[in-house]
Amino acid sequence: xxxxxxxxxxxxxxxxxxxxxxxxxxxxxxxxxxxxxxxxxxxxxxxxxxxxxxxxxxxxxxxxxxxxxxxxxxxxxxxxxxxxxxxxxxxxxxxxxxxxxxxxxxxxxxxxxxxxxxxxxxxxxxxxxxxxxxxxxxxxxxxxxxxxxxxxxxxxxxxxxxxxxxxxxxxxxxxxxxxxxxxxxxxxxxxxxxxxxxxxxxxxxxxxxxxxxxxxxxxxxxxxxxxxxxxxxxxxxxxxxxxxxxxxxxxxxxxxxxxxxxxxxxxxxxxxxxxxxxxxxxxxxxxxxxxxxxxxxxxxxxxxxxxxxxxxxxxxxxxx
Amino acid sequence: xxxxxxxxxxxxxxxxxxxxxxxxxxxxxxxxxxxxxxxxxxxxxxxxxxxxxxxxxxxxxxxxxxxxxxxxxxxxxxxxxxxxxxxxxxxxxxxxxxxxxxxxxxxxxxxxxxxxxxxxxxxxxxxxxxxxxxxxxxxxxxxxxxxxxxxxxxxxxxxxxxxxxxxxxxxxxxxxxxxxxxxxxxxxxxxxxxxxxxxxxxxxxxxxxxxxxxxxxxxxxxxxxxxxxxxxxxxxxxxxxxxxxxxxxxxxxxxxxxxxxxxxxxxxxxxxxxxxxxxxxxxxxxxxxxxxxxxxxxxxxxxxxxxxxxxxxxxxxxxx
Numbered sequence: 001x002x003x004x005x006x007x008x009x010x011x012x013x014x015x016x017x018x019x020x021x022x023x024x025x026x027x028x029x030x031x032x033x034x035x036x037x038x039x040x041x042x043x044x045x046x047x048x049x050x051x052x053x054x055x056x057x058x059x060x061x062x063x064x065x066x067x068x069x070x071x072x073x074x075x076x077x078x079x080x081x082x083x084x085x086x087x088x089x090x091x092x093x094x095x096x097x098x099x100x101x102x103x104x105x106x107x108x109x110x111x112x113x114x115x116x117x118x119x120x121x122x123x124x125x126x127x128x129x130x131x132x133x134x135x136x137x138x139x140x141x142x143x144x145x146x147x148x149x150x151x152x153x154x155x156x157x158x159x160x161x162x163x164x165x166x167x168x169x170x171x172x173x174x175x176x177x178x179x180x181x182x183x184x185x186x187x188x189x190x191x192x193x194x195x196x197x198x199x200x201x202x203x204x205x206x207x208x209x210x211x212x213x214x215x216x217x218x219x220x221x222x223x224x225x226x227x228x229x230x231x232x233x234x235x236x237x238x239x240x241x242x243x244x245x246x247x248x249x250x251x252x253x254x255x256x257x258x259x260x261x262x263x264x265x266x267x268x269x270x271x272x273x274x275x276x277x278x279x280x281x282x283x284x285x286x287x288x289x290x291x292x293x294x295x296x297x298x299x300x301x302x303x304x305x306x307x308x309x310x311x312x313x314x315x316x317x318x319x320x
Numbered sequence: 321x322x323x324x325x326x327x328x329x330x331x332x333x334x335x336x337x338x339x340x341x342x343x344x345x346x347x348x349x350x351x352x353x354x355x356x357x358x359x360x361x362x363x364x365x366x367x368x369x370x371x372x373x374x375x376x377x378x379x380x381x382x383x384x385x386x387x388x389x390x391x392x393x394x395x396x397x398x399x400x401x402x403x404x405x406x407x408x409x410x411x412x413x414x415x416x417x418x419x420x421x422x423x424x425x426x427x428x429x430x431x432x433x434x435x436x437x438x439x440x441x442x443x444x445x446x447x448x449x450x451x452x453x454x455x456x457x458x459x460x461x462x463x464x465x466x467x468x469x470x471x472x473x474x475x476x477x478x479x480x481x482x483x484x485x486x487x488x489x490x491x492x493x494x495x496x497x498x499x500x501x502x503x504x505x506x507x508x509x510x511x512x513x514x515x516x517x518x519x520x521x522x523x524x525x526x527x528x529x530x531x532x533x534x535x536x537x538x539x540x541x542x543x544x545x546x547x548x549x550x551x552x553x554x555x556x557x558x559x560x561x562x563x564x565x566x567x568x569x570x571x572x573x574x575x576x577x578x579x580x581x582x583x584x585x586x587x588x589x590x591x592x593x594x595x596x597x598x599x600x601x602x603x604x605x606x607x608x609x610x611x612x613x614x615x616x617x618x619x620x621x622x623x624x625x626x627x628x629x630x631x632x633x634x635x636x637x638x639x640x
Binding site: 114115116117118127130131133134136138202203282284285286287 | 434435436437438447450451453454456458522523602604605606607
């Protein structure tokens with residue numbers, strides 16, 4: 001009898017999904033299959049998965065009987081769907097329940113934040129979590145804080161330009177807000193542990209490689225690069241104003257996805273730096289487990305080691 | 321130095337509030353004060369509290385500076401506000417946070433149910449819980465299941481008419497759905513333990529005296545009374561139809577509180593008997609602690625003993 005757990009992954013070609021897929025394959029404990037929408041099946045990234053020998057299910061999320069077929073025998077359904085499709089996950093839930101899936105990992109994988117009112121992105125995720133609880137399906141919500149890959153400063157020498165999607169020059173408020181951070185590549189390593197662990201059933205859990213303030217991040221970057229950094233300071237008032245501006249812009253054009261992204265970014269800054277939500281203390285308060293406490297055997301990459309790699313030219317650009 | 325915990329109770333003259341007040345006073349561990357709205361201060365029930373020597377704060381919930389004064393030095397704020405005023409609790413939260421209240425017990429005290437979509441009453445409570453989490457105030461959500469006092473059948477002899485607000489003749493579905501039940505008078509006994517216990521901070525907890533199906537309740541009633549009971553059976557389909565009817569009636573007249581009550585009652589039946597939410601298993605799934613496990617020293621009244629009392633004429637009518 002095979003003891004490998006069968007996992008179906010949705011969103012396998014996104015940044016988080018790729019990390020999860022790699023983490024699961026590396027661990028050797030899983031038989032991983034991937035769910036894609038018919039419109040995506042010809043994409044090169046999906047073709048590549050197929051070439052790797054990964055089973056691809058191409059199913060429209062409105063085809064519930066086909067979904068039940070794909071989900072039957074699946075132990076864990078993981079969703080790393082993109083932010084614009086979050087509510088689409090609700091279409092999967094009845095099928096997952098009918099198929100007897102043993103655990104759903106809905107698309108969380110963000111910073112720690114309150115369930116309602118602080119971040120629009122989090123509010124939408126809550127709707128999905130509530131739909132899961134309504135059906136009583138076993139679940140695990142996994143949040144990861146912010147990625148190292150989008151948390152390091154621009155260097156005047158241009159040394160890290162090759163890996164940066166936009167130059168980070170700002171420190172928010174007093175720069176002292178601690179933030180839970182995880183290397184994007186470690187998400188999968190954590191997920192591979194979390195979904196084999198009964199302690200995480202029907203629980204929220206956060207991963208972290210480091211918990212650092214912006215001041216600490218800038219100090220590490222300065223020390224390791226030897227460069228002078230002159231951060232721009234953005235006041236709390238300015239951060240709050242940006243949220244209002246982003247919301248106003250979206251209100252004028254509710255279907256514009258870039259404006260929605262604008263709200264997400266502004267919300268993140270407000271939640272991380274003004275409210276200071278993305279901290280171990282607030283995660284404790286909200287009832288999260290701490291993945292570092294559960295898996296002391298696993299040492300994720302530290303921010304310092306990540307930055308050393310980056311300076312050595314071994315980083316890579318996300319969303320590219 | 322006094323080691324008595326200072327508690328401020330809102331809704332002290334309602335059924336749940338009275339039980340809590342009695343439980344706290346009996347335990348001797350609390351200095352209990354009561355918050356009433358100015359419109360209620362002349363009510364006989366409030367006057368009676370004053371005669372008992374209980375400190376009464378008469379404050380409009382819109383007067384935040386007065387609320388901060390009342391809440392300063394309060395360890396635990398408990399709300400047992402009525403179902404039509406649930407969202408009023410949000411007015412208290414900023415003041416409670418400013419005053420440094422160490423724990424809020426918002427008005428829960430109902431059956432175990434999912435956070436969204438199964439019961440309108442529960443959905444409104446969720447809005448308050450989320451507002452508490454948004455502010456990061458320490459809290460405990462205490463649910464109690466359904467009360468014995470409204471869970472026992474009508475007897476043909478008329479023996480229990482004196483204590484029954486309406487004759488219970490119905491068994492829902494197959495009558496086998498287990499339900500968490502607590503004697504109304506034991507709510508306060510549980511609360512007095514829960515709010516002195518750090519293990520319940522930022523947690524959900526349910527109390528119970530018994531977990532019984534309607535069939536079991538009817539059997540106990542028959543055995544103890546010696547009377548033949550001929551329950552009317554209401555099908556699951558009929559229960560679902562009642563929810564739709566109640567919602568339609570409310571939609572026609574959204575300000576009619578009796579129609580809102582109609583929705584609450586229909587939702588309860590659907591949640592308790594069709595969905596089977598109000599069970600220890602579902603409570604576990606939702607992350608509730610079990611008060612019976614935390615306080616093995618305390619034995620709440622069993623349903624059987626409650627019914628013996630009732631037959632002996634020592635029951636009393638709720639909401640009277």
